[in-house]
Amino acid sequence: MSITKNVKWSKKDLLSIYDLTAEEINIILDTAEEFKKVSQRNVKKVPALRGKTVVNFFIEPSTRTRMSFELAEQRLSADIINISASTSSLKKGETLLDTVRNIEALQADLIVMRHSAPGAQSFIAKHVSAGILNAGDGAHSHPTQALLDIFTIREKKGSLKGLNVSIIGDIVHSRVARSNIWGLLKLGANVTVAGPSTLVPREFEKIGVRVCHNREAALEGADVVNLLRIQHERQRGGFFPSIGEYSRFFGLNADAAKYLNPDALIMHPGPINRGVELDSSLADGPQSVILEQVTNGLAVRMAVLFLVAGCLEK
Numbered sequence: 477m478s479i480t481k482n483v484k485w486s487k488k489d490l491l492s493i494y495d496l497t498a499e500e501i502n503i504i505l506d507t508a509e510e511f512k513k514v515s516q517r518n519v520k521k522v523p524a525l526r527g528k529t530v531v532n533f534f535i536e537p538s539t540r541t542r543m544s545f546e547l548a549e550q551r552l553s554a555d556i557i558n559i560s561a562s563t564s565s566l567k568k569g570e571t572l573l574d575t576v577r578n579i580e581a582l583q584a585d586l587i588v589m590r591h592s593a594p595g596a597q598s599f600i601a602k603h604v605s606a607g608i609l610n611a612g613d614g615a616h617s618h619p620t621q622a623l624l625d626i627f628t629i630r631e632k633k634g635s636l637k638g639l640n641v642s643i644i645g646d647i648v649h650s651r652v653a654r655s656n657i658w659g660l661l662k663l664g665a666n667v668t669v670a671g672p673s674t675l676v677p678r679e680f681e682k683i684g685v686r687v688c689h690n691r692e693a694a695l696e697g698a699d700v701v702n703l704l705r706i707q708h709e710r711q712r713g714g715f716f717p718s719i720g721e722y723s724r725f726f727g728l729n730a731d732a733a734k735y736l737n738p739d740a741l742i743m744h745p746g747p748i749n750r751g752v753e754l755d756s757s758l759a760d761g762p763q764s765v766i767l768e769q770v771t772n773g774l775a776v777r778m779a780v781l782f783l784v785a786g787c788l789e790k
């Protein structure tokens with residue numbers, strides 16, 4: 477394996493895709509390609525983070541991201557501590573910063589953090605010397621999700637440049653959408669966002685994204701479609717008349733999928749609400765790369781842990 481300490485990587489934290497250059501995104505993707513090979517070997521472990529302590533601090537629910545980060549840390553031979561909101565002293569009124577300072581007092585090297593408040597990880601990163609990896613902050617940012625989505629597209633299509641990528645769903649409440657948009661634009665893709673006007677404001681046009689309130693128009697000629705669920709937990713309701721109506725006009729079913737390019741990829745970050753934003757026949761069909769996204773997430777998270785840890789040593 478040809479993974480060496482990357483001299484070009486200089487960030488102690490991974491907070492958002494917006495902060496990364498196209499070159500930095502490509503460094504992560506190239507490194508992830510090497511780590512993907514590790515998971516295909518008999519012995520799926522390397523000593524890259526031996527002697528390092530990583531704390532997974534999740535103050536919002538997660539299945540995929542948490543599992544993927546923890547397995548990535550195990551594959552890199554790190555020592556791991558898991559903390560969740562329900563079992564931490566946050567419940568007793570301790571501030572977030574005090575909790576993190578206590579984590580750091582135990583010489584944690586890296587903290588992987590998910591929080592419902594946008595900017596929580598950026599705030600913490602300014603106050604501690606441990607590397608902070610953002611595992612999702614409210615509706616703001618989910619950099620490793622976007623990186624694994626982009627990795628999957630690059631692996632299947634060769635390059636992002638000039639590809640038509642449509643993201644359909646609850647764009648306004650989605651950190652996945654925001655992170656994907658920045659990453660895709662930086663790598664030269666044409667990005668369309670679509671959904672009801674209440675969930676897909678025209679403001680996205682200001683950053684070079686095509687905004688569409690018609691499903692068929694968004695699907696026509698798309699090389700990739702990424703379906704997002706309705707984020708009920710971040711809504712106060714009233715954004716569309718009913719789930720049934722949303723599904724009828726914006727869900728991806730076999731009829732609507734005929735508008736896609738024949739070799740288009742069907743993606744979803746999970747969790748899927750089957751029959752709402754995506755029919756099961758397509759989620760489990762030949763164009764779906766949804767479980768490959770999960771597999772690639774492991775390689776991407778190994779890559780970012782490795783790069784950030786290497787930066788802390790310099």
Ligand code: CP
Binds near residue numbers: 538
């Ligand atoms: N895609 C994603 O972030 O899933 P989890 O919320 O399960 O981590």
